[in-house]
Amino acid sequence: MVVLSCAYSAYPAHSLTLRARGSAVPVRSVSQVSVSSTNHHLHDHPFVPEVEKAVDSLCSEFRAVDNLVARNTSRVLKAFKNARVGSHHFGGSTGYGHEEAGGREALDQAFAEIFGAESAIVRSQFFSGTHAITCALFAFLRPGNELLAVAGAPYDTLEEVIGIRDSHGLGSLKDFGVKYREVPIIIQLAEDGGLDWNALEGALTAQTKCALIQRSCGYSWRRSLILSGLSLSGAHCNTEENEDEWMHYPHSFLMQNPNCLVMVDNCYGEFVENIEPPMVGADLIAGSLIKNPGGTIAPCGGYVAGREKWVKAAAARLSAPGLGINCGSTPGDIMRAFFQGLFLSPQMVGEAIKGSFLIAEVMAAKGYKVQPIPRVPRHDTVQAVQLGSRERLLAFCEAVQRSSPVGSFTRPIAGSTPGYASEVIFADGTFIDGSTSELSCDGPLRDPFAVYCQGGTHWTQVEVAVTAEGERRNEGFWNSFKRRNIGSFNFRSFFLSIFGVTLLTQLGFVDANEALF
Numbered sequence: 244m245v246v247l248s249c250a251y252s253a254y255p256a257h258s259l260t261l262r263a264r265g266s267a268v269p270v271r272s273v274s275q276v277s278v279s280s281t282n283h284h285l286h287d288h289p290f291v292p293e294v295e296k297a298v299d300s301l302c303s304e305f306r307a308v309d310n311l312v313a314r315n316t317s318r319v320l321k322a323f324k325n326a327r328v329g330s331h332h333f334g335g336s337t338g339y340g341h342e343e344a345g346g347r348e349a350l351d352q353a354f355a356e357i358f359g360a361e362s363a364i365v366r367s368q369f370f371s372g373t374h375a376i377t378c379a380l381f382a383f384l385r386p387g388n389e390l391l392a393v394a395g396a397p398y399d400t401l402e403e404v405i406g407i408r409d410s411h412g413l414g415s416l417k418d419f420g421v422k423y424r425e426v427p428i429i430i431q432l433a434e435d436g437g438l439d440w441n442a443l444e445g446a447l448t449a450q451t452k453c454a455l456i457q458r459s460c461g462y463s464w465r466r467s468l469i470l471s472g473l474s475l476s477g478a479h480c481n482t483e484e485n486e487d488e489w490m491h492y493p494h495s496f497l498m499q500n501p502n503c504l505v506m507v508d509n510c511y512g513e514f515v516e517n518i519e520p521p522m523v524g525a526d527l528i529a530g531s532l533i534k535n536p537g538g539t540i541a542p543c544g545g546y547v548a549g550r551e552k553w554v555k556a557a558a559a560r561l562s563a564p565g566l567g568i569n570c571g572s573t574p575g576d577i578m579r580a581f582f583q584g585l586f587l588s589p590q591m592v593g594e595a596i597k598g599s600f601l602i603a604e605v606m607a608a609k610g611y612k613v614q615p616i617p618r619v620p621r622h623d624t625v626q627a628v629q630l631g632s633r634e635r636l637l638a639f640c641e642a643v644q645r646s647s648p649v650g651s652f653t654r655p656i657a658g659s660t661p662g663y664a665s666e667v668i669f670a671d672g673t674f675i676d677g678s679t680s681e682l683s684c685d686g687p688l689r690d691p692f693a694v695y696c697q698g699g700t701h702w703t704q705v706e707v708a709v710t711a712e713g714e715r716r717n718e719g720f721w722n723s724f725k726r727r728n729i730g731s732f733n734f735r736s737f738f739l740s741i742f743g744v745t746l747l748t749q750l751g752f753v754d755a756n757e758a759l760f
Contacts, residue, residue: 291710293605293608293609294601294605294706294709294710297601297604297605297608298601298706300604301597301600301601301604301618304597304600304618305597305600305702308593308596308597308600309593311516311517311589311593311596312589312590312592312593314517315514315517315588315589315592316589316590318357318517319353319357319585319586319588319589320586321356322352322353322354322356322357323353323582323586325352325353325356326349326350326352326353326356327349328349328353328582331344331345331346332344332345332346332349332350332578332582333346333576333578333579333582334346334578335572335573335574335575335576335577335578336572336573336574337572337574338572339570339571339572340569340570340571340572340573341569341570343569343572343573346573346578346582347569347573347578348569350365350578350581350582350585351363351364351365351568353582353585354536354546354548354585355548357519357585358513358519358520358521358522358528358548359518359519359521359522360519360521360528360548360549360550360554361521361549361550361551361554362548362549362550362551362554362555363546363547363548363549363554364546364547364548364554364557364558364561364568365532365544365545365546365581366544366545366546366561366571366573367543367544367571367573367577367581368544368561368562368571369531369532369544369545369546369547369561370543370544370545371400371531371545371677372508372510372529372530372531372534372545373398373400373401373404373662374545375529375530375531375545375546375547375557376401376404376506376508376510376529376530377401377404377560378529378547378557378558378560378561379506379527379528379529379547379553379557380404380405380416380453380455380506381416381557381560382527382547382553382556382557382559382560383452383453383504383506383526383527383553383556384416384419384421384452384453385419385421385452386419386420386421387420387421387422387450388421388422388450388451388452388453389421389422389423389424389448389450389451389452389453390405390416390421390422390423390424390451390452390453390455391423391424391425391426391446391447391451391453391454391455391503392423392424392425392426392455392457393425393426393438393443393446393454393455393456394426394428394438394455394456394457394468395425395426395427395428395457395463395465396425396428396461396463397425397455397457397461397508398457398459398461398462398508398510399461399462399662399663399664399665399687400662400663401508402662402664403415403662404416405417405423406418406421406423407423408664422450426442426443426446428463428465438456438468440496443496444496444499445499446496446499447496447497447499447500447503448499448500449500451500451503452502452503452504453503453504453505453506454503454504454505454506455506455508456468456505456506456507456508456520456525457507457508458470458507458508458509458510458511458512458520458622458623459508459510459511459512459623459625460614460623460625460627460695462686462687462693462695464614464627464629464691464693465614466614466615466622467511467512467615467621467622467623467625468622469516469620469622470516470518470519470520470523470622504526504527504553505524505525505526505527506525506526506527506528506529507520507525507527507528507529508528508529508530509528509529509530510530510531510534510535511534511535511623511624511625511679511697512530512535512622512623512624513530513534513535513536513588513592514535514536514588514589514592514593515535515592515596515621515622515623515624516622521548521549525549526549526550526553527547527548527549527550527553527554527557528547528548528549529545529546529547529548529557530545530546531544531545532544532545532546532581532584533675533677533678533679533680534624534678534679534680534697534698535588535591535592535595535624535680536584536585536588537580537581537584537585537588537675537678537680538583538584538585538586538587538588538590538591538680539584539587539591539674539675539678539680539681539698539700540580540583540584540587541577541580541581541584541585541675542577542580542675543577543675544577544581554568555567555568591680591698591700592624592680594699594700594701594702595624595680595697595698595699596621596624597699597702597705598626598682598696598698598699598702598704598705599615599621599624599625599626599696599697600617600618600621601702601705601706601709602626602628602696602705602709603615603616603617603618603626603628604617604618605709606628606709611628611629611630611631612628612629612691613626613627613628613629614626614627614628614629614693624679624680624697624698625695625696625697626695626696626697627693627694627695627696628693628694628696629691629692629693630691630692630693630694631691631692632692633688633692635692636668636686636688636692636693636694637655637657637668638712639684639694639712640655640668640669640670640684640685640686640694641654641655641670642708642711642712643670643672643682643683643684643696643708643711643712644670644671644672645711646672646682646704646707646708646711647670647671647672647673647682648672648674649672649673649674650672651672653672655668655669655670656668657688663687665687665688665689666687666688666689667685667686667687667688668685668686668688669683669684669685670683670684670685671683671685673698678698679697679698680697680698681698681699681700682696682697682698682699682700682704682705682708683696683697683698684696684697
């Protein structure tokens with residue numbers, strides 16, 4: 244195996260020496276590696292030219308990502324040391340979990356420090372990011388309160404939680420008398436990807452109890468939010484290294500209602516910057532461990548972090564009032580996976596960011612609209628591409644599925660999924676079911692037919708995937724035509740019919756004039 248580094252060039256031209264059948268073979272470039280063997284030959288690099296060109300052009304961006312990874316890894320390591328994490332914390336528990344060996348508390352402590360929060364609960368019992376966010380919202384809101392979404396419509400799976408779509412009496416916020424309002428996305432997003440707080444003046448009312456901010460774009464065509472635009476405390480963020488970098492939050496917004504609390508949907512945003520929302524004043528954040536903070540290792544789970552009072556209230560929604568946070572079993576070696584995944588998270592997020600740079604570079608060069616645009620700083624791990632048609636969206640997802648280590652032989656099929664209003668297609672050949680910290684993509688089958696790509700344990704897997712997508716478009720004439728239908732007109736059937744009629748005419752079974760009809 245030849246390992247390539249993008250430190251200076253993705254395909255360096257230095258000489259290598261490989262041994263095959265005992266003889267040394269000098270090689271001038273890794274793009275021309277060959278092995279002296281009768282049956283084996285490694286041709287030029289496995290990537291199409293436009294992908295190779297994109298990789299070579301992104302070296303400075305990749306180095307910047309490496310610097311981010313180093314800073315975030317340092318913060319994680321410091322928190323692990325302060326929590327005195329030991330191997331005894333990795334043991335599982337059963338039943339009520341009362342005899343748990345301290346791993347739960349150590350993980351919560353480390354997580355809270357990493358995210359700049361007073362407290363945190365990290366639990367396997369949260370089965371999705373939507374579940375964790377729901378517990379956080381119910382911690383805040385009571386009948387007669389108002390929830391205000393200040394970054395446009397929330398993610399599709401929260402619509403029934405809030406009551407935007409009918410929950411059929413199953414207990415949405417609307418069912419409990421909580422009102423909902425949202426500020427249209429075209430009003431409140433500034434050009435730099437932050438919130439336009441001036442446009443939000445007058446948005447809060449006396450009934451507004453919670454302002455919901457979704458960092459990631461979800462299924463909306465918008466930039467993800469930069470944390471400098473979320474400075475909520477009216478003061479510098481609470482890390483000395485960042486205190487001169489972040490904007491002050493205009494007091495006038497929260498002064499409209501000083502009792503309004505701020506809840507941040509942090510999914511896809513963890514470790515993408517070197518600070519987190521609680522460091523700039525968010526009261527609660529929530530997310531999933533099969534996204535960024537699980538580091539592709541965590542098999543399940545989610546988290547809520549922020550002010551201690553509200554973390555305890557969210558924990559009561561997860562379990563029951565009065566049970567507290569020190570209960571609930573974590574069987575097997577899940578706790579070890581939680582710790583290891585959290586430690587690996589900055590690195591895995593870095594790989595996902597590199598992959599997003601590559602997707603944006605390649606697809607924009609082919610004329611597709613991408614969000615975020617190439618080479619701008621990333622604020623989540625999602626890269627969106629407008630493909631413009633159902634067929635292109637399905638084909639793109641098929642290419643990603645073929646480039647996956649699990650289920651590469653399967654074909655993703657669009658269909659109805661619980662929590663989504665539209666048909667959605669998912670390409671997720673992942674080791675953890677539904678993991679989006681591993682390379683995956685998905686999208687709703689509705690205009691503008693955008694695909695949302697995320698994750699990746701290494702950016703080179705993204706390279707393989709975009710190469711597969713390019714090869715799909717460059718297939719031969721027959722392979723292209725045999726799948727193409729225009730209305731009910733099938734080209735393959737047409738050619739076969741012409742061949743059959745011609746043969747029958749020559750054999751005298753069909754009159755030539757009749758064959759025309």
